[in-house]
Amino acid sequence: MISYRYESDTKQPGNAGGAGRAIDGRSAPKNIITFANTNAWEYGTNFFNIDFIKSGSQDPSGYKFPFNTIPTGEGALEYFAVYRGTLGLNAMTGTKAFAIPGLIKEVSIAYGFNNDKDSRSFRNDQLDLLGGINLAFDVPAGYVSLAAQAYKSYNHNALIPARRTTVYDWAPELELTYGIPLPFESVPLSLNGYIVMIWPRGNDDFGNATRLQFQSRTDLVLDIGKLIYNQPNRLNAFVGFYYYQNKFGADQRFIPGANQKSFLAGVALHLN
Known part of the structure; x- marks a missing residue:
């Protein structure tokens, strides 16, 4: 799958300025191209997604001298890669021992x-490792998993x-993902999205305590x-x-740009 989307009013923790309250931070648009692949095999599933992101100049790629206070005038470049894999216990054991019909x-x-990774002054390079249990719910149509x-x-x-x-502490994390077709026979619509919660994971790069992160995206x-x-x-639109909320664990009560609310729109082409 290849897709393009436009996001309005994105925020970056620590990117202060702009109109409105100082704590809201500076708003910047983003243009995002995504390559994604999902496949299933005998014992589980694989999902890989990579976003290539170009910010508006309001989210600068870096700062110039003197004193690193003058924006370059160029928007930041960023890529964000995600991989998720599963190994089904029913599939591996050849039984239905781990299924609850209707649930x-x-x-x-x-x-x-x-x-x-990004081209901002931070030159952020973050790696997250995850492992645990996934529940695939028995729904009449589409999918819901936790x-x-x-x-x-x-x-x-x-x-x-x-x-x-910076090596952060281990923390609990929840991911709810869903794709639910809507009951309109003449118009093929669905709701797709996810919710992610990451509990506090120690102190950040500057020694500040991280907060509970809440992230959600819902697409019609x-x-x-x-x-x-x-x-x-x-072909989808x-x-x-x-x-x-509390983007990257930054405390939105004190750090500008740590709370983001963005509308988005795009198109996706499925190649298989």
Whole structure:
């Protein structure tokens, strides 16, 4: 799958300024190209997603002298990669011992990673490792799954020469993902999205205590291929809303830009 989306009013913790309250931070648009692949095999599933992100100049790629206070005038470049894998206990044992009809379809071992790099002054390079249990719910149509995982994060920060890598504490993490077709026979619509919660994981790069992170995205998706050409799951258009509270664990009560509310829109082309 290849997709493009536009996000409005994105925020970056510590990026102060702009109109409105100082604590709101500076708003910047983002243009995002995504490559994603999902596949299933005998014992589980694999999901890989990579976003290539270009910010508006309001979210600068860095700062110039004197004293690193003048923005370069260029928006930041960033990539964010996600991998999630599962190993189904029913699939591996060849039984239905881990299924509850009408409630749970499969219980799986879950594992994965995130990797994020950008061209901001921080030169952020973050690696997250995750592992735990995933529940695939037995729903009439679409899918709903919940993963409860342990989360470990490592972050490289170019602004702190004395401590270039921060090793965060292990923390609990929950991921709810869903894709639910809506009951409109003449218009093929669905709701797709996710909710992620990451508990406090120690102190950040600057020694500040991290906060509970809450992140959600919900898209209303129109299957254009099915609507026009009777070829489902080929071409989609979508609009959505993205919310991130205490972004990256930064405390939104004190750090500008740590709370984001963004509308988004885009198109997706499925190649298989």
